[in-house]
Amino acid sequence: METKCDMESGGSDTASTSSVTFQIHNLETVVEESEDANKAISDLNVGLLVEDSTKSELSKYLASLLQRFIQQYQSELEINQFDLLLVTIYCISLEAGFIPWNHQIEDNGKDFRSRYPSYDRRIVRLFSAIVPNNFYNRSNRSYRLNLYLQGSDERCVLVGIRSGDFLCLTFSVPRRTDICGKSVLLPVARYVPLLNYQKLSLSCQNLKELSHKLKNNIFIPVRDALCVDANVTMYPSLNGLPDEVVAMLLVKYLDKKATLRLAASCSRLRMLAMAYRGKWFA
Structure with a gap:
């Protein structure tokens, strides 16, 4: 079941959850529709995480997300290196357990509440096919994504501000003064040195370093703080x-x-x- 979303990812933090119509995704249906849903993973060397990307091949879901982003927006805006970097960061946030604010996941008709809010291939696969809407603002040279952690109702805001050749990235929970926001400064040329739509693996470099930096310094600290309130296990068995x-x-x-x-x-x-x-x- 899906319902049309009334609010884009760049909406106001003051809006209440009850005023938002979420797009519903049935996780069971997502798995059934997967081409390899009923097949064992025969090649364990296939890169599933962003950090598994190499100079010759990007991870499966990052490649899918970047390709869809380029196809969707290439005709209406001049895509730059900062755009590709932000989309890559979004993919890393999915791996850390966060999903877009205006989407909701159900499993067998019930609200999906993972006991372990970490990597879930089904969820990463689902959102690698959905490019976030209106997450960039060309006038003030900034990016914004509203996310939330599976198992928590708190909205998290990921903001990226361009400063010269750097992207200043901040991740915070606006309504929670007890959870400190986290920031990091990323040199765009180190991670997206050039644009090559035919060979995206040449466009994105040092992704293992980028993934570890963001997960360790940005996403995991906030995720662990939210896990305490959501009564979920932070580190799985x-x-x-x-x-x-x-x-x-x-x-x-x-x-x-x-x-x-x-x-x-x-x-x-x-x-x-x-x-x-x-x-x-x-």
């Missing part, structure tokens, strides 16, 4: 890790005996063990 991480453990680190013992612990881990180490269950 083994069963709270994404499927991709569990698969890597199974393929690269566990022998047959350890894998069979792990599979006996719960149905989810058994399903993953059979998907990646099925020969040991024959």
Whole structure:
């Protein structure tokens, strides 16, 4: 089910949540529509995180998001390096558990409340196909994204201000004076040295450094502070890790005996063990 959103991401902080019509996404439907929804991940070397990008290939979801952004806005504005950097930062925020303010996720018809507000491939896949609206303002050379953490109702504001060849980035929770905002200064030429629409991996460089800097200094501190109020677990157990991480453990680190013992612990881990180490269950 989807409803038309009445408020763009650049809306006023004073607007109440009740006055906003959210666009609803059914997480179960999103998974069913995925081309590889029912397939095990055969190639664990495919980059899923921004930090997995290389000079020859961007991560799967970052590439998708940048391509859609270029297709959507290339005809109406002159895209610059700051634009690509901001879109990349938005993708990193998705990996940290934040989603656009004017969207809401449901799972089997119920409000989705992840116990572990961290990386979820389903959510990153969903929003890598949705380019944020009206997040840039050419007149005052600034960017603005309103986000919120899954499991929390607090609006977070990501603001980027151009200053020469730098982007001054600030992430804060306006209605929470007890949560300190975080800022970082990013040299745009270090991360987006040039524009090459045909080979986007040449446009974006040093993404591992960028991802770690933003997650460690911007997104994770705010996320952890919000987790305290939302009564969620900040650091997941083994069963709270994404499927991709569990698969890597199974393929690269566990022998047959350890894998069979792990599979006996719960149905989810058994399903993953059979998907990646099925020969040991024959």
